[in-house]
Amino acid sequence: MLNYTHSIPTVIHFGKGQISKLARSLTPFGNRVLLAYGGGSIKKTGLYDEVMKILDSEGFTVIECGGIEPNPRIESVERGVKLCKENSIDVILAVGGGSTIDCAKAIAAGVFYEGDLWEMVESRHGILKALPLVDILTLSATGSEYDGGGVISNMKLNKKLGNAYTFPAVSICDPTYTFTVSKYQTAAGTADIISHICEEYFSRTPDSDLADGISETVFKSAIKNLPIALAEPDNYSARANLMSISSIACSGIPSYGKDDTGWPCHSMEHELSAYYDITHGVGLAILTPRWMRHILKKDPSCTWRFVRFAKNVWGLDGEDETALALAGIQKLEDFFKASGIPMTLTELGIGTEHFEAMAAHANRGNHLSEAFVPLTNEDIVEIFTACL
Amino acid sequence: MLNYTHSIPTVIHFGKGQISKLARSLTPFGNRVLLAYGGGSIKKTGLYDEVMKILDSEGFTVIECGGIEPNPRIESVERGVKLCKENSIDVILAVGGGSTIDCAKAIAAGVFYEGDLWEMVESRHGILKALPLVDILTLSATGSEYDGGGVISNMKLNKKLGNAYTFPAVSICDPTYTFTVSKYQTAAGTADIISHICEEYFSRTPDSDLADGISETVFKSAIKNLPIALAEPDNYSARANLMSISSIACSGIPSYGKDDTGWPCHSMEHELSAYYDITHGVGLAILTPRWMRHILKKDPSCTWRFVRFAKNVWGLDGEDETALALAGIQKLEDFFKASGIPMTLTELGIGTEHFEAMAAHANRGNHLSEAFVPLTNEDIVEIFTACL
Numbered sequence: 088m089l090n091y092t093h094s095i096p097t098v099i100h101f102g103k104g105q106i107s108k109l110a111r112s113l114t115p116f117g118n119r120v121l122l123a124y125g126g127g128s129i130k131k132t133g134l135y136d137e138v139m140k141i142l143d144s145e146g147f148t149v150i151e152c153g154g155i156e157p158n159p160r161i162e163s164v165e166r167g168v169k170l171c172k173e174n175s176i177d178v179i180l181a182v183g184g185g186s187t188i189d190c191a192k193a194i195a196a197g198v199f200y201e202g203d204l205w206e207m208v209e210s211r212h213g214i215l216k217a218l219p220l221v222d223i224l225t226l227s228a229t230g231s232e233y234d235g236g237g238v239i240s241n242m243k244l245n246k247k248l249g250n251a252y253t254f255p256a257v258s259i260c261d262p263t264y265t266f267t268v269s270k271y272q273t274a275a276g277t278a279d280i281i282s283h284i285c286e287e288y289f290s291r292t293p294d295s296d297l298a299d300g301i302s303e304t305v306f307k308s309a310i311k312n313l314p315i316a317l318a319e320p321d322n323y324s325a326r327a328n329l330m331s332i333s334s335i336a337c338s339g340i341p342s343y344g345k346d347d348t349g350w351p352c353h354s355m356e357h358e359l360s361a362y363y364d365i366t367h368g369v370g371l372a373i374l375t376p377r378w379m380r381h382i383l384k385k386d387p388s389c390t391w392r393f394v395r396f397a398k399n400v401w402g403l404d405g406e407d408e409t410a411l412a413l414a415g416i417q418k419l420e421d422f423f424k425a426s427g428i429p430m431t432l433t434e435l436g437i438g439t440e441h442f443e444a445m446a447a448h449a450n451r452g453n454h455l456s457e458a459f460v461p462l463t464n465e466d467i468v469e470i471f472t473a474c475l
Numbered sequence: 476m477l478n479y480t481h482s483i484p485t486v487i488h489f490g491k492g493q494i495s496k497l498a499r500s501l502t503p504f505g506n507r508v509l510l511a512y513g514g515g516s517i518k519k520t521g522l523y524d525e526v527m528k529i530l531d532s533e534g535f536t537v538i539e540c541g542g543i544e545p546n547p548r549i550e551s552v553e554r555g556v557k558l559c560k561e562n563s564i565d566v567i568l569a570v571g572g573g574s575t576i577d578c579a580k581a582i583a584a585g586v587f588y589e590g591d592l593w594e595m596v597e598s599r600h601g602i603l604k605a606l607p608l609v610d611i612l613t614l615s616a617t618g619s620e621y622d623g624g625g626v627i628s629n630m631k632l633n634k635k636l637g638n639a640y641t642f643p644a645v646s647i648c649d650p651t652y653t654f655t656v657s658k659y660q661t662a663a664g665t666a667d668i669i670s671h672i673c674e675e676y677f678s679r680t681p682d683s684d685l686a687d688g689i690s691e692t693v694f695k696s697a698i699k700n701l702p703i704a705l706a707e708p709d710n711y712s713a714r715a716n717l718m719s720i721s722s723i724a725c726s727g728i729p730s731y732g733k734d735d736t737g738w739p740c741h742s743m744e745h746e747l748s749a750y751y752d753i754t755h756g757v758g759l760a761i762l763t764p765r766w767m768r769h770i771l772k773k774d775p776s777c778t779w780r781f782v783r784f785a786k787n788v789w790g791l792d793g794e795d796e797t798a799l800a801l802a803g804i805q806k807l808e809d810f811f812k813a814s815g816i817p818m819t820l821t822e823l824g825i826g827t828e829h830f831e832a833m834a835a836h837a838n839r840g841n842h843l844s845e846a847f848v849p850l851t852n853e854d855i856v857e858i859f860t861a862c863l
Contacts, residue, residue, distance in 0.1 A: 088490070090489060100478075102478025102732075297689075300688065300695070300696065308688065328682065328685070332685055343489070
């Protein structure tokens with residue numbers, strides 16, 4: 088087991104009706120709130136009204152920053168920072184899914200960043216200061232409610248980059264807010280959860296019991312609960328399990344004690360989103376089984392990890408280890424397909440035109456040479472091609 | 476799944492050599508350190524010298540509070556509080572196992588408590604203020620390094636009571652510091668870990684996937700790694716796994732979304748320790764299988780949970796559910812026995828003399844009437860008797 092540091096200060100209020108803790112979550116930080124949200128689904132569901140009623144009755148001053156995109160853009164960060172500065176905002180309240188929370192994190196940090204905000208997104212110097220952030224989660228997917236990272240897109244540059252900004256002080260995670268999430272977004276969100284675990288589970292470290300046990304638990308819970316949530320959108324238990332595993336999947340906890348895997352599928356998917364603005368979880372679902380088959384073939388010394396995946400996650404068994412490994416991968420691909428996710432890039436209208444450039448940027452600094460199974464730009468083009 | 480709040484601010488630096496982060500962990504809080512430790516084992520192992528060298532070279536002023544007992548006593552809390560007040564202590568550094576850290580927590584809170592300190596231990600009003608606490612863990616057992624609770628004994632009153640004091644700001648968890656822990660204490664510590672999970676796993680809530688998956692992971696890791704650590708005391712991987720599961724086992728995380736089980740074995744064990752000053756983990760190991768058999772017989776509607784334990788933890792299978800449940804319990808008892816724990820109260824020199832009084836106090840306020848399977852005072856006496 089390798090060394091690690093655990094440091095996640097976020098408080099989570101989980102469950103039905105936890106919005107009752109909203110006012111007391113904001114109060115310690117001040118009175119002037121930037122309300123960040125997305126395309127308006129919270130207005131349709133009534134959550135916007137519920138939040139505004141609480142903020143009004145408790146005497147908060149609210150400045151709105153709506154319209155944050157599904158792959159949040161640098162222009163939204165710039166707009167939010169401007170609003171915070173002009174209105175002397177004390178605390179940001181993000182109501183939405185990972186995109187809204189990610190954008191709110193970048194805004195929170197951007198308020199104190201001197202210089203161009205895209206430069207902040209690209210910076211690797213570490214963010215030292217940010218406005219406090221509280222969020223109300225409405226989608227089980229990215230885990231942004233329980234980590235410090237955010238991913239921001241620059242469509243002019245075809246770049247989508249993650250960085251560490253700030254942890255939410257408080258996340259209100261009420262599974263009932265996901266009852267209205269469409270089947271497509273429910274499936275894509277679960278694919279995102281599964282991908283986070285894949286990026287951590289598929290590592291060389293064999294003996295980090297807790298990390299691997301949590302990973303297998305998340306896999307199995309996702310596999311169990313997604314079909315239920317698709318069939319019965321208001322099944323509380325299924326929605327609650329998907330929400331609780333989303334928070335832990337991207338927390339870093341499933342990688343404690345394990346070697347760095349390079350998160351190759353996320354590196355590749357960010358290129359797809361940056362060029363084609365596709366749904367992140369869909370891109371991950373398409374890439375993951377193709378990446379798995381590619382690395383299994385490229386480096387059979389990693390077979391043991393796939394055998395463990397096939398046995399412990401899918402309950403498969405058999406003598407031939409390679410066949411077992413491939414059967415586990417097939418199970419995953421079939422699972423995504425059965426949940427309604429389009430499983431080829433062709434279905435999304437994506438062709439080979441940018442594969443070389445996307446591969447080069449996905450592997451910038453040659454960082455995927457240190458992945459679980461090292462990847463070259465040629466490997467990445469082959470994986471993209473297998474996704475057609 | 477039920478509602479819960481997750482709020483654990485503790486930073487954990489886990490792994491070999493993490494003491495390199497000691498000075499920077501203390502610095503934000505000030506310069507004047509109370510060094511709390513136990514019976515002196517840290518002097519034998521060299522850890523005391525290592526800590527003092529760092530504190531000296533970094534210019535900290537150190538006041539020592541050694542000699543904290545294995546079941547820490549109110550007199551040690553009083554002594555620590557006096558030292559803090561007399562020396563204007565800024566931060567407490569606890570170096571030791573759960574007893575030392577528990578005592579340090581009570582000292583940290585006691586500094587700001589107006590009134591008698593045993594009254595603070597018995598209080599249910601909530602501690603509002605405490606000195607900051609940093610710890611270096613030397614025993615994998617109680618999980619005090621990652622929770623806010625502490626258990627303090629009053630031998631004059633035959634009382635041993637837990638309360639919530641404060642979370643460590645930073646815990647330095649280096650598995651190599653447990654290489655010198657005796658076989659007896661290693662087994663007892665692991666029994667404590669297993670008991671924490673039993674108190675959370677055996678609940679009526681069937682659908683909290685993450686909590687139950689984490690619990691089963693901890694069970695299986697404990698079962699795998701204790702025999703290795705007993706056979707090879709300096710096996711890093713085994714010691715590291717035991718240390719990482721100890722922190723999560725008592726964190727509350729394995730009970731998220733689940734109903735309150737009343738922690739019956741801890742309630743009963745605290746009586747044994749309060750009357751006879753026995754090793755906490757040994758008392759828990761003796762009680763747990765007897766408690767299991769008692770409640771399984773008393774309320775067969777809980778059989779499904781024991782079947783899950785037998786299958787998912789011990790890999791057992793079979794048609795007869797009661798037989799399967801009993802086989803799982805027997806496996807646990809055999810496991811404790813094989814690890815060298817004396818598995819009867821008789822072996823510890825404990826007779827029936829105080830069973831009635833201990834049962835009455837274990838069930839004070841009749842709180843075990845709301846346990847996983849409700850317990851009366853008569854039930855508790857029967858369980859104690861089965862342990863003879």
